[in-house]
Every structure is written in C-alpha cells, then in structure tokens.
Amino acid sequence: MKQITRIAIDLSKGAFQLHAIDAEERVVLCRQLKRGQVLGFFAKMAPCRVGMEACASAHYWAREIGALGHEVVLIPPAFVKPYVKRGRKNDANDAAAICEAMARHSVTTVPVKTPGQQAVLMLHRARKMLVGQRTMLANALRAHLAEFGIVAPCGGKGLATLIALAVDAADPALPALAREALAMLAAQLRDAEAKIDALDHRIREACVTDEACRRLATIPSIGPITASAIVATVGDPRRFKTGRDFAAWLGLVPSQHSTGGRTVLGPITKAGDRHIRSLLVLCATGMLRYGKRSPWIAALLGRMEARKATVAIANKLARIAWAILAHGGTYRRQAGLNV
Template sequence: MDGITTIGLDIAKSVFQVHGIDISGKVLTQKRLSRSRLLPFFAKLPPCLVGIEACSTSHHWARELIALGHDVRLMPAQYVKPYVKRSKNDAADAEAICEAVTRPTMRYVPVKTAEQQSVMMLHRVRLMLSRQRTQLSNSMRSHLAEFGIVAPIGRKGVEQLLAVIANEDDARVPPDARLCLEMLVAQLVVVKSQILENDRRVMESARKTELGQRLMEVPGVGPLLASAIVATVADPKAFKSGRSLAAWIGLVPKQNSSGGKERLGSITKAGNRNLRSMLVVGSMAVIRYAQRNGTKRPWLVQLMARRSVKVAAVALANKTARMVWALMTSGERYREPAVVTA
C-alpha cells in the first residue's frame, strides 16, 4: 500500500468502502472497513488524495483525514454518479469516487469547520422550530373551528384563540377539548421561547464577525441572512464569479438549449433552499420600501417598471448574491451606487 496515491472513500454510518490506486491508475486496494478501523488505516498511509461524496458526516471525516496529512476533496453526489459503471454497491461507488476525484474539471465542496457547521445547525433548527410553531397554530385553529370558533389569520388571530382557551368559563369548548388545547398551548410557548433564543444566537454570530458586519450593510441583507451566508459559503473563492455563486444558490435561469438556440426558463432552484428564500424575502423588503418611499437606484426603478414584483425580487436577489460574492472576495465595504445625472 506504499504506492497508493489516490483513494475513493464511500462513507456510511458503520461501514466504509475504500478503493485505492497508484499514480498509473492500477488498483492496489479494495476493502471494507468498520468505523473503528477507518482512522488507523489512513494513519498508516502516506499523504494521498482522498475523494469523498459531500453528504452526511462527510465534513467530519474530511477534518479527521486532513489532520492525518491527507488531501481531502468533497464532491457533490450528482457529479460522482456518472462515473458509476453498473450495479450500484459500495465497491462501485468507491471506484466511481476515486475516478471522479482525479478529473481536472471536477468541482469540489470546501470543507466546513466545526464552528461553521454549528451556525448552520442554528439555522436548520430555527427553520424546524418555525414549522412547528405554524403547525401548532394551525392545529389550534382547526380544532377550535370544530366548535364554531374562528379567528383572523396572523398573530392577532392566534392571540384571540389563546384567550378563548385560557377562559375556562367559555362553555363553547368542552373540558376534554380544552385539556388537549392547553397541551398545544404549552408546546407553543416552549417553541416560541426556543425560537427567540435561537434568533439571539444567530444575530450574535452575525455581528461578531467582521464579514458579517460588512454583509449587513447591503440592502436586503439582515443578521439572519448574513449569518447564513458566512456559515454556508465556507470559501467564496471557490466560485469563479458572482454569477457562479448565484447559479449555485439557484437564482439563474434554467437552460434547455440545443442546436445553437438558447432557451431559458425559470430559475433552477438549485443549491441551498433556505439561503435562496432569504435572499428573495430580503429583496421583497427592498422593493416594498422602494414602492413606498422611492429609490435612487435607476436599475431597480427600470426593473420595477417592466417586470412584476416577484420577478423583480428574484432578479434583485440574483444581484444581491453577486454583490455578496464581491464583498466576500475583495474585503471591501458596500457602497451605494452613485446616481448618474443627465
């Protein structure tokens, strides 16, 4: 195994498949390792190129192997799939990974630090708690509607329902139903407090970094979005341009071109769904403000004049993503564009 230069590693929860080749491409090892034997196996090897699919636990194993001196490359699973010959299994997947990692045009996923993954966990848990809050509110609405009690949509409507549940003298709600509704209210209170604590941690993570402070100066980028960008985009220089970052997020038109004819459709919706939605929401806030108070940016004025609000929001989100990439790579601060006078 001294001649191994490249390894394809197919990871799982407890079983790991290794496919190692030398500099000429000759297969030197194909073996299955248990979780306890993985790191000792790589500790005995000289530094080599290790390819891993970017999936669950991949960043953890990448950090562990980098600490042992290996050059670890993470690749999107959809870029590795074309190299699987046939009969998908662990051995075939490891061979495909080993083949894909040697391609000069392969695109790699930067390895995230434990701190970056912690911030990303804050955003994922916040999204899950927000869904649970909506689920609990909708559940109370539907149950009370069975007794003829309805309320307007929004926060005020939920507060009216909470007042009905808390009023034990209200005969419209039977005792057993009130008991169940009080359980939902207790869960709703806990979820709301957890969301507030989560938001506090997210805002703290955005404000404590110099990059996060610079990103929050961009119109439409708040603490939540700035924190998510810093944690998600580990290395902005991995993207060749701002358009590459916007394409990775999924804010560019989908192409179906052939024979020299370009056919562009709606946005691809690739990449991080949460990051894309926050960019669009931030752009909607900028457009709403411009509609009420006006704006000095001629590009946005012309866009709003010829496109619908939602189309303009997506276009502005694309532009915001490009500005974010420029700020991250150049280290400069955001400057409001100067108005060109006739």
Template sequence: MDIAKSVFQVHGVAATGDVVIRQRLSRGKVLQFFPKMPACLVGLEACGAAHYWRRLGHDARLMPPSYVKPCVKRQKNDAADAEAICEAVTRPTMRFVEIKSDEQHSIMVLHRVRLTLMRQRIQLSNTIRGHMAECGLVAPVGRNGLAQLITIIGNCDDARVPDLARDCLAMLVSQLEMINEQILETDRRVRTSARATEVGRRLMEVPGVGPVLASAMVAAVPDPRSFKSSRNLAAWIGLVPRQNSSGDKERLGGITKQGDRYNCSWSAPLP
C-alpha cells in the first residue's frame, strides 16, 4: 500500500504473482477495507504516519523508501509505487524497519520538539543581534553578549535604541525567555527518559555519550538484536565511509551520514 495524506493506493497479488487488487482508497475507507480482507502480508514504506497504518490487523512490514525505489518500473505515480512496494516486500533479502512502540514514539516527539525549540532560539538570537546592529550596538559572540543586548533593550533610558524598535525587540526577548524555559523542561524530560531504561543507563556510561544520545538511541532502535553486529548498527546510522569500489580497487570516501543523522549528530552530554 502506498500511503499519503488523503489518497491511498493498494496493489495486491496472489501467491502465483497474479494481480488481484489494484484499487484507490480515500483515507476514511482504508480502515474499512483491510478488516474485510483475509490475513495477508502488507508492505509499507517507512515514512511519516507509517507506524500508525501498521495497525491494519495484518502482517504489516515497513521498508526504507530507498530500498523500494529500484522496484519502480518506469514513471512515478501512486499505482507504480504501490506495485513496487508489493514487489519489494516479497523479496527474501529485503531489510525491514523495526516497529516502534508508543513509548518510543513519544520520546522521539520529545527530541524533535526540543530540536525545533533550539532552532527557534537561534533564530530569535540572530534576529535580536541583527536589529541591534542596525542601531550600532554589537555584542560579543555567546550568551553573555546576547545578555548585554537584552539589558540595553530593557533599559528605557538608553537613547541609542528608538522607542518603537525597543517595543518590537522586547517582544522577541519575551519569546526568547519563554523558549529558554521550554528547552530546560525538555532537557529535564530527556534526562528522565535516558535514566528510565537499563539500556539508556548503560549507554551513558560510555565516554562521550550523554542523556540526549542515550535517549535518542533507545527510542530509535526498538530491538538492538536486529543488528548482527555493532558495525551493522554503525552502518544504519551512517557512520561508515562512502564506497565507490569496483573489482580489486577499493575507493573509500568520507562518512556518508545516510542513516539517522539525528542520532549521529549528538555525542556530548547536556550542559
């Protein structure tokens, strides 16, 4: 099944390979369609909302979209994608994505929200610095320099900042303070989630691994035993060199970072 926001395409084949279903469904009819079907194997691409649609009452399996793409025959459309998914899910060498629990999904939501808040904090800080520079006020890099600018904004007796600009910048300062409080709250929740599991506590004993990385790994890897070795886990994250080898010539490039880049980007404890 090729999933989307509103329109879904179903492609089904029998054990002989004959096409028995080729149907387009609206979102509201998906949960009505599959309960009427006999128990079967359902293939899905691992993407947004894919874990929700695994609750179809069948043997649902998720596959990386990059592994499904080679099965697309010609032009890309919903019917061709559904056919490619149907073909890929039956391949004996296909690698499937492990199903995450609701708890693991909740932890990943926590990490994504924290990342969004941090980006917003950087955006607000740069905006305040840029507008203050227009007034000829430039502070050193870092939180101490930003604090100096915020102090100037809060000082109504400082004539270097026009009143209208001060009122507008005060709004940004208020948002920045609120986001800082929210980031501290998410940090506390990340620490709690990292210490709540035995795997998370063991990961934090590794030098350079803090609560953020430990919590993210516990949430992103449902079952570590699905990897045959630690090198396979490193390859899944993307911490392996890029290969362009042929014959007896091995050509290795830089680190690919083709896997879960969020997990490989965090390697230090929280401040």
C-alpha cells in the first residue's frame, strides 16, 4: 500500500468508516473498523493528516489519535455536506466527502477542545437543559391552574403564589386529584431551581479560578456565565484575525444577498455558537433595560429600533471580548464610546 497522505473517518458509536488518499490523490484504503480497533490501527500507521466531522465524540477521538503523532483536523458538517454524492449517502461516501473537504484550503476547521474545556461546557449544557425544563414546568403549572380560574402575574413572585396555592391542601379551589398532579410538578420545579443554583455556583467558582474569565468579567453586563462560556468555547482567540471575524463567527453580522454591484443586507446570519450568541444578546438586552446608557448607545437608539440596537451592542461586546482575550488586559472605558 502506498504512503497515505490523508485519511478521513466517519464516526459512529460502533462502526468507523475509513477513506484514505495517497500523494497522487488516489484512493488507497476504504474499510470499516470496529470501535476497539481504531486506536490500534492508527498506532501502526505512519504520521499523516486525519480528518473527521466535528460531531459527537469527535474531540475525544481527535485527542486520542493526535496523541499517536497524527495531525487531526475537525471539519464542520456544513462544509462536508456539499461533497456527499447526491442520493448516495452511506458511510463510505460520507468518509469520502470528509476526505475531499480536507483538501480544500477554504474549509474552516474546528479547534480540538481539551477535557477541561469540555467539562466547563458540560456545566453550561446541563444548566441550559434545566432552565428549559424549569420554563416548561412553570408554563405547565400556570396553564393547569388557569383551567380552574387561578391566575397570577408574570414573574417569579406570581409563580411562587401559584405554587403555594397548588400545594395548599386547605384550599377548596382545586380538586384533590388535580392538586396531587400539580404538587408533583411544583416539587420538580423546585428541584430544577436548586440544581440550576448549584450549577451557577460551580460556574462562578470555575470563573474565579480562570484568569481569562476574570478579565472578561470586567466588561459591562458580562458575568461569570457568559465569560466562562466564551473562554471554554473559543480556546485560542488568535485564530480570529480581528474582533469582527469573531463577531461574524458568532453570527452577529448581517447576512448578504448581493448581486450586480448592489449590496443587500438581511438579518444576522446566526452562524456559529448559538449558546454564546444568545448569552451576548441577553447581556445587551440587560444593558439596554437596566444599565446606564452611554452616548454611543443613545446615538444607536436614535437611528434604529431597540431590537436592532441590542444586536449591535452584542456585536460590540463580542469584539471587546475578543480584544481582551487576544491582547490581554481588562476593559477600559473610553469617553463617548464605552458600552
């Protein structure tokens, strides 16, 4: 077999499809391995370039195969899909598409995350799931109680009032069977809130011990949750040339549909990491609602609606965050320009 220059792996739980190319761009290997055979196979190979989609378990395999001396690249699935043969999707063709995408210099790769980065992001993912469950439970309680004519104002205080009514056995407004079901929902809601508080505390602890997180937390409206999410996701900030590139990576720039020299801008692209983008938009929303408005924000609101201004502020927060991560230091206010 000729020397392999690059090899692609189509990952799965148990069966891993390989597709290898030599220096003359000829296929020299196309086979399937079981999970337990993967590391042994690459341990016997001469160092080469290994590519895989940035999907579930990809970072683990990238670390393991990289430790064997290979250069591992992770490719976003969106850049692999154009090379999949139309109407002929299978594991072998998927691996061939990954191998083809590896040869394109314009394809953006995903940095391999460390176990520490993944651990911090797992805290964020667990918290996000619990927040969603809390919202579902709160909405369910409100909807069920409304069927019996019991309503309360929006917000935490109103919800607390409803929970008290739901578990009050002396209140005749609810049938016993309904109260039993609602008490279960209320208990689950309290449990979700306790777990969210525990995760918030753990994220704050991790932020305090991380120097980059502490520097990001000096930016107005950015707290430990947003700071730790950015640091854990971005890794090396210098892979972005400018802050604008970072904001574009997060999808906080307008989409384009231009032709014939005519520039047409649309809504934001919403590309990149949805979690960080939503956190930055929430930070910007809080700044508009509750923060002291700087001259820059006042001028922004003077020429666009509040929702557009929120995204513009989120874009600026992203640029500031990149500058602090890439060049060091902390946030410094500038007269007339500070957010």
